[in-house]
Amino acid sequence: MRNIKITLQYEGTRYQGWQRQDSTENTLQGKLEALLGKMSGTRIEVQGAGRTDAGVHALAQTANFKLPDNVNHKPEEILAYMNRYLPDDIAVIAAEEVPERFHSRLNAKGKTYHYRILNSAVPHVFLRRYAWIVENGLDVEAMRKAAAFLCGTHDFSAFTSHRKSKNPNKKSKVRTIYTIDIDKNQDEILFRFIGNGFLYHMIRIMVGTLTEVGTGKIKPEAVAAILASGQRENAGVLVPAKGLTLVEVHYSEEGKTD
Amino acid sequence: MRNIKITLQYEGTRYQGWQRQDSTENTLQGKLEALLGKMSGTRIEVQGAGRTDAGVHALAQTANFKLPDNVNHKPEEILAYMNRYLPDDIAVIAAEEVPERFHSRLNAKGKTYHYRILNSAVPHVFLRRYAWIVENGLDVEAMRKAAAFLCGTHDFSAFTSHRKSKNPNKKSKVRTIYTIDIDKNQDEILFRFIGNGFLYHMIRIMVGTLTEVGTGKIKPEAVAAILASGQRENAGVLVPAKGLTLVEVHYSEEGKTD
Numbered sequence: 001m002r003n004i005k006i007t008l009q010y011e012g013t014r015y016q017g018w019q020r021q022d023s024t025e026n027t028l029q030g031k032l033e034a035l036l037g038k039m040s041g042t043r044i045e046v047q048g049a050g051r052t053d054a055g056v057h058a059l060a061q062t063a064n065f066k067l068p069d070n071v072n073h074k075p076e077e078i079l080a081y082m083n084r085y086l087p088d089d090i091a092v093i094a095a096e097e098v099p100e101r102f103h104s105r106l107n108a109k110g111k112t113y114h115y116r117i118l119n120s121a122v123p124h125v126f127l128r129r130y131a132w133i134v135e136n137g138l139d140v141e142a143m144r145k146a147a148a149f150l151c152g153t154h155d156f157s158a159f160t161s162h163r164k165s166k167n168p169n170k171k172s173k174v175r176t177i178y179t180i181d182i183d184k185n186q187d188e189i190l191f192r193f194i195g196n197g198f199l200y201h202m203i204r205i206m207v208g209t210l211t212e213v214g215t216g217k218i219k220p221e222a223v224a225a226i227l228a229s230g231q232r233e234n235a236g237v238l239v240p241a242k243g244l245t246l247v248e249v250h251y252s253e254e255g256k257t258d
Numbered sequence: 259m260r261n262i263k264i265t266l267q268y269e270g271t272r273y274q275g276w277q278r279q280d281s282t283e284n285t286l287q288g289k290l291e292a293l294l295g296k297m298s299g300t301r302i303e304v305q306g307a308g309r310t311d312a313g314v315h316a317l318a319q320t321a322n323f324k325l326p327d328n329v330n331h332k333p334e335e336i337l338a339y340m341n342r343y344l345p346d347d348i349a350v351i352a353a354e355e356v357p358e359r360f361h362s363r364l365n366a367k368g369k370t371y372h373y374r375i376l377n378s379a380v381p382h383v384f385l386r387r388y389a390w391i392v393e394n395g396l397d398v399e400a401m402r403k404a405a406a407f408l409c410g411t412h413d414f415s416a417f418t419s420h421r422k423s424k425n426p427n428k429k430s431k432v433r434t435i436y437t438i439d440i441d442k443n444q445d446e447i448l449f450r451f452i453g454n455g456f457l458y459h460m461i462r463i464m465v466g467t468l469t470e471v472g473t474g475k476i477k478p479e480a481v482a483a484i485l486a487s488g489q490r491e492n493a494g495v496l497v498p499a500k501g502l503t504l505v506e507v508h509y510s511e512e513g514k515t516d
Contacts, residue, residue, distance in 0.1 A: 009383040059384070083381060091381040123341055123349040125267040126317070130384075 001066045003102055004078060007094040008032075008061040012241065013129050014089060017054040018061075028052075028090065032063070032082075039081055040071040049104040049249040050111055053201070055241030057130065060093070062249045064104045110178065110250040113193045115207045116243045120187040131188070132243040138214030140184045145220035146213040147180040147191075149227060150206060157230040159206050160199035161238065173199060182210075192247075201238055209236030259324040261360055262336060265352040266290075266319040270499065271387050272347060275312040276319075286310070286348065290321070290340075297339055298329040307362040307507040308369055311459070313499030315388065318351070320507045322362040368436065368508040371451045373465045374501045378445040389446070390501040396472030398442050403478035404471040405438040405449075407485060408464060415488040417464055418457035419496065431457060440468075450505075459496055467494030 010028060020029040029046055036044040048063040067073070073081065075095040082092045116131040118124050119138050124131065150159075153176040160173060177195040184190075191210070193203055209226065212218045218226075218236065226234045268286060278287040287304055294302040306321040325331070331339065333353040340350045376382050376389040377396050408417075411434040418431060435453040442448075449468070451461055467484065470476045476484075476494065484492045 009381075011383050057384075079380070088381070088386050089383055091383045093380045093382075122337070122351045123346070124351075125269050125347055125349045126315075126388075128346050 001068060001100065002071075003064055003066055003098050003100045004075060005062060005064045005096055005098040005102060005104065006078070006082075006092050008058060008063060009091045009093050010058050010061070011089040011129065012052060012054065012056045012058070015054065017056070018048050018050065018052045031086075031090065035082060035085055036065060038085075039073065039078070040067060042068055042071070047104050049108045050246050052246055053241050053244075056244045056246065057242075058246040060248050061246050062104045062108075064098065064102060066100075104249070107251055108197075108249050109252055110194060110196045111198065111246065112248040112250070113198065113203050114245045114247050115191040115193070115203060115239070116245070117189040117191075117207075117211070118187060119184075119189050124187075127188075129242055130245070132240045134211060136215050138189060138211065139216065140182055140189065140214070142216075142220050143210045143214045144182050146210055146218070146223040147182060147206075149220070149224040151177045151180055154227055155230060156199055156202055156227070158226050158232055158235045159202050159209070161201040161205070161232070163200050175199060175202070180206075194250075203244060204239045204241065205232075205235050205237075207243070208239045211239065212236040259326060259358065260329075261322055261324055261356050261358050262333060263320060263322045263354055263356040263360060263362065264337070264340075264350050266316060266321060267349045267351050268316050268319070269347040269387065270310060270312065270314045270316070273312065275314070276306050276308065276310045289344075289348065293340060293343055294323060296343075297331065297336070298325060300326055300329070305362050307366045308504045310504055311499050311502075314502045314504065315500075316504040318506050319504050320362045320366075322356065322360060324358075362507070365509055366455075366507050367510050368452060368454045369456065369504065370506040370508070371456065371461050372503045372505050373449040373451070373461060373497070374503075375447040375449075375465075375469070376445060377442075377447050382445075385446075387500055388503070390498045392469060394473050396447060396469065397474065398440055398447065398472070400474075400478050401468045401472045402440050404468055404476070404481040405440060405464075407478070407482040409435045409438055412485055413488060414457055414460055414485070416484050416490055416493045417460050417467070419459040419463070419490070421458050433457060433460070438464075452508075461502060462497045462499065463490075463493050463495075465501070466497045469497065470494040 016025045016027050018028045020027050032046045033044055044065050046063050046065045075097055079092045079095040118127050118131040118133045121135045155173050156175050157173040175197050179194045181192040191207055213220055274283045274285050276286045278285050290304045291302055302323050304321050304323045333355055337350045337353040374389040376385050376391045379393045413431050414433050415431045433455050437452045439450040449465055471478055
């Protein structure tokens, strides 16, 4: 078996998220597996580093899959084949052979996500699929103060939605956030999150909470208490998926994949 | 009559250009006139500063129209009304009342257009509607040298397509280009043109010619001879509309519209 790592770009607008569910759903994983099945003549399972939700975009998602030895396409042939048949809102921007033990999700050391807000009373045609519009003025300094309380290693139970799962409470809700940068450029506010991993809906609930700090509804210091409470209902709203982009998946050494 | 100036943003992908033709065509001018007709209960003619072609985008096109005195919507009400009913690939980002003599096209002193090339062998999902993909490497320094020959006041007959018109030769083909900047940022090449006006297809033929300089097919110095020849067939190809964006319309005083 050869192990192939691909780097993917996609506009999430039309898709019901990364994860394959039943065959009637339009998911990224399902779409890629169907195409690679056609290419190889066998069933292929594609592992993605991040299980992006419906509507979430990716600038550089990574994924890997195993190919039987009788399938002898070179990585550049796989890239060309996939780009020929994928719709134009999905692209493979890199493909390489990696050691057999490499797993795109289990080996990931961290991820960078961006969330974009358009802080404006008028719409923006070119950002309509990629930004959440907030009309009320936002205090960026207050949001930065609040964000500092979220950095570090914490139990983020207050900042996640319950997944429908058999054992919802068994998994650790502890994650480490290395940095949250908030930049304002004209009427665009860009949140950059780097962390070792993020829970279901975690970034979108953090942005919802920070936005309520930005409008003055929540004091920056209150975010520490919300985090400590572990209660979802104390945090802010879940903001729309379209503002969120998976920008990069980090592995242990820059440029290495194992 | 009140004279209203609006600033417009649009993604040109779905439209057959700015200029109203017959009523079966999906043009920006036609769409805006129909909507303002509904708002005012009377026939409204909208004058745009630039007659952008099919597929060309605008970050800030300007236009103006006259409203009868019995139509008493304030500019902010016009903006809100239009944004409520326009499709999400067109937005009005500003509206103001201007002196009766103001004409968006006749008073324009110049325009800024951008043309974007993605110089890459792999597609880019988020630029697929806004950039022309060129796989071959482009020599940016050579393109800058060639662009210098196009700056200044010249007869640009070699860099325009014939419009179907009754008197095609009567109009002057002399225009002034103030600057052509070419910036490369990773695999994106951005051409920024500022001029007092541009002929039909002029920017797209200039970019086509500069791209042929970039690949080495045309020497930079040859562009002076192409310009002097006045013959369209000596210049380069017409590049795709989707890379072109009308970025700004300049009037005599910054911030003033008359």
